[in-house]
Amino acid sequence: MDEKIISARTLRRLPVYLHYLNSIQDHCRNISATAISEEFGLNDVQVRKDLNAVSGTGRPKTGYVVTELIAQIESVLDCRTESKTVLVGAGNLGKALLSYEGFRDFGLNIIAAFDNSPTICGTLVNGKPVLPLTDLETVCREKHIQLGIITVPASQAQEICDRLAACGITAIWNFAPTILRVPAGVLVENENLASSLAILSKHLRAEKGGAPT
Amino acid sequence: MDEKIISARTLRRLPVYLHYLNSIQDHCRNISATAISEEFGLNDVQVRKDLNAVSGTGRPKTGYVVTELIAQIESVLDCRTESKTVLVGAGNLGKALLSYEGFRDFGLNIIAAFDNSPTICGTLVNGKPVLPLTDLETVCREKHIQLGIITVPASQAQEICDRLAACGITAIWNFAPTILRVPAGVLVENENLASSLAILSKHLRAEKGGAPT
DNA sequence: TCCTGATCGTTAAACTTTTCACAATTGGAA
DNA sequence: TTCCAATTGTGAAAAGTTTAACGATCAGGA
16 A cells, blocks of 8 residues: 555656666666766765655665666566467557667567558568457457557557557557547557657757857 | 757647647637646646746736647748658568657658668658668658657667767667667657557556455 | 765755636626 | 526635655774
């Protein structure tokens, strides 16, 4: 029952801390929030509050025990538990994500991909089967899929999202450049590459045209 | 000189609006902020304030002229202007991004990729050359590269970031699960897939173990 | 033993973003 | 023409996030 409410902002920083802690655990027993904050250019109180949300075992003058902190963050993030996943939309981006092995480190296991193009259906991408979209519901229900990755065009994203939610999927990773509406209890995480590019593009434009302040 | 300060949050929503406006422009002359807000499940005042940041030409009872709005958002985002880009780290994720053609729509032009693995250097990925990392500075300076995509492991990300910044690159798209420190004037946009997975994973865990509220 | 300084944890202040409340405007119908 | 309902735009409140201030704690040396 020591479940504290962790803000999304904090949750996003935890994997960053975790990665850093793993990288230093061989040669550091203890680490202070101040040191972490300096490593990443953050405010030290912010780091302390983030760590407090998962730990609360820091000691003055010493800091935190690195291995404890790692265990506590891993427990909160729960990367060890495998998340059964389907990917919908085996276009360029979809295939790219299917080919990316890095997700395994975070417990993501893509069982199958779906697409409605007959030319790609039936093929394997990185050893993972691409199935016709009509099979989506059957597979999701039978395999007890928990997470869905959406890489279809924005115009179809909401429909796919509805179908996934109807199969009992409660977490959706959306790469389409749109905002999805979901029933209560379903979480959508938007990985909107267009939004990121908008920020970068705006910055480049400001650099060129305007004040270089 | 009608440059208003646009918050990053607003800027992230603009591409979403833009995509939607493009999809309706054939059958709608006008659109109200209220309608947009309902489409995406946002607050109507928020949409109105977002649109105000780029336009300010809404009329009571009518709303906004779709084509005007599109032109204004496109002008702010400036997706039409090509951004010369390099990608550093041609591993799985790097190759996946190189293969993704969707970036062209946003004005992103990846000129070359860099890696220090001899087996991949000299090859082409999706028609783009993979060059040895030692050539990074030369190419960036000669081709006047503006944007750098970092897809190397977290442990090398800061070093690559420093090298890119030293070549005059002012915008960095970071896919490594770490926070980068950059000189003033350089913008880092983090696309931290680990952070996103952390959010999703936490949600799945909460669903299973705890209160389904 | 006692002091010093690093570090933690917490409360309050500053800042940012979102939501609420409401007056002002406008097109269209009665 | 007059009224109504839809819609905008804005100032203020609310909610959320980050930063600052400060007392409490503790390891290590004098």
